[in-house]
Amino acid sequence: MLIIDCHGHYTTAPTAQQKFRDAQLAKVKDSSLPDPQQAHISDDEICESIEKNQLKLQRERGADITIFSPRASAMGHHLGDEAISAAWTRASNDLIKRVVDLYPNNFIGVCQLPQSPGVPIKNSVYELERCVKELGFIGCNLNPDPSGGHWKSPPLTDKHWYPFYEKMVELDVPAMIHVSASCNPNFHATGAHYINADTTAFMQFIEGDLFKDFPSLRFIIPHGGGAVPYHWGRYRGLADMLKRPLLGQHVMKNVFFDTCVYHQPGIDLLVEVIDIDNILFGSEMVGAVRGIDPETGHYFDDTKRYIDALQIRAEDKRRIYELNTRRVFPRLDAVLKARGL
């Protein structure tokens, strides 16, 4: 059995990358500043940043391969304009590609998109196509709120998003629905904005008919599906009140939850109420919560421990760890098969 972590971010990128970003944003404020220079990052710097962090944790915790994308909170689609977002996105994705090239057995790429508030999502199609066709990436992170906590885009079921979905279907890649940082002081990024976005997206899917138009479109809602599994009765009941089909038919053929839930009772609930086929192993590491749980003595985000502790069949664990993720990411499956895995 392979252990595939579907949710990892390059939160430990060398500081030169952030310096490029800082210079880019400084120029937004003061156009007299020089054009920012792309970061010069050596392979050694990348190796150090990965081996001391993600790779070390992969080995310690027993994961085989991580679906790896740029740091979500740093996507910052709300900062600058479309050109700024495009340059930063390209640099971020190219850096992921270098990690994958250095550790092809341990990481495979998922891309950030050059979203920007008020800009049509079709302008993100070219970067998805570049990352999938040229860089060998297997999916993308789609931000439902590029305004960073002001929620000014149409719902994900709106035709606004359709040109992008058409390309996703054509390329046969899924998207993780993932917001970035919040510039709304009401919303802590990892403590409120992320979880709210997950919950919001799911309810949009209940209200809409998106998967009638795109039967093969696939989304991962991270962080264990936000509040959804805990309120599964509410969502089943709301679907009923709104005269929607049963969730199993209406949404859950196309929507998957990861296991980024940082305590055993949460994972127990997730697996109790959500069909095993809709659950993908993920840790979000090195990520939102980095400490050790004083109640267990283990890292909060060592989510493999919680899955391992489940009283379910070994075959079901394999679905969570490997098979579901290979099904949701066919391009990953093809890569693994080509390696004889």
Added chain:
Amino acid sequence: MLIIDCHGHYTTAPTAQQKFRDAQLAKVKDSSLPDPQQAHISDDEICESIEKNQLKLQRERGADITIFSPRASAMGHHLGDEAISAAWTRASNDLIKRVVDLYPNNFIGVCQLPQSPGVPIKNSVYELERCVKELGFIGCNLNPDPSGGHWKSPPLTDKHWYPFYEKMVELDVPAMIHVSASCNPNFHATGAHYINADTTAFMQFIEGDLFKDFPSLRFIIPHGGGAVPYHWGRYRGLADMLKRPLLGQHVMKNVFFDTCVYHQPGIDLLVEVIDIDNILFGSEMVGAVRGIDPETGHYFDDTKRYIDALQIRAEDKRRIYELNTRRVFPRLDAVLKARGL
């Protein structure tokens, strides 16, 4: 043992009340229209609306008394201006008072507030004082987002809110943190906005130091605390990362969750991870989800069934059903004691 439902709304008010509201909002759009006339509602109409709904369900399900407030989704603080909100709030609270006067053993009042976007919260103090001192109400519903899904107010820990908290402490009444309808198409009211607001408020309390300034301030976060219990490990971990005290000390002396979680696994999780002393029985009925769960044959919002089914001590059930709520609402406790209960 008394069964106290801490979360009920007058969702079934006679249509004349809504006609008043409609006339009020019509005049906002067309100032040439006549001033709206207060609804004329007979006691019989109130009795019919209550006896066929809330009172019937109380009896069928076995609750004794409901802490009763105006329909949350109809508060509509984002509609009209401060004067509109004030007139609607007064009418809504006065109608609750009539219900309580007709059924003093079955209902006790909690008030809506005359909030309005951009208006200082201190302008809501007079209505809280009127409702508590003149109408005998025991608490209030505080809307953290009077903009209706645009989240333009400061976080609940900001000094903006302090004048209101001072009055709450003086009167010794708690607030349920409860948003109203959403005018942001991203957020379905009961499926996203409500749950997001619950999660958001909790994270604000982690980030802030509100309860150092107001050690006796008490909030109920409804809908089972939003996403919080499901992500309890995340919140404990974030508190640690942000160098905040342990949640038991930092937040949970002042914050309580109701049981408006509409399936057994959710209630099981709530009681597993949250201290019993922080859980108040609530149903939100007649409310957000009105149908029958095809998996159980019972109403989704018959939350008493889920509590009854818990494998916990009878004494702990009594804390959830009665004792915690009497502690959080001292004015309710005083009323019940005066009745020999």
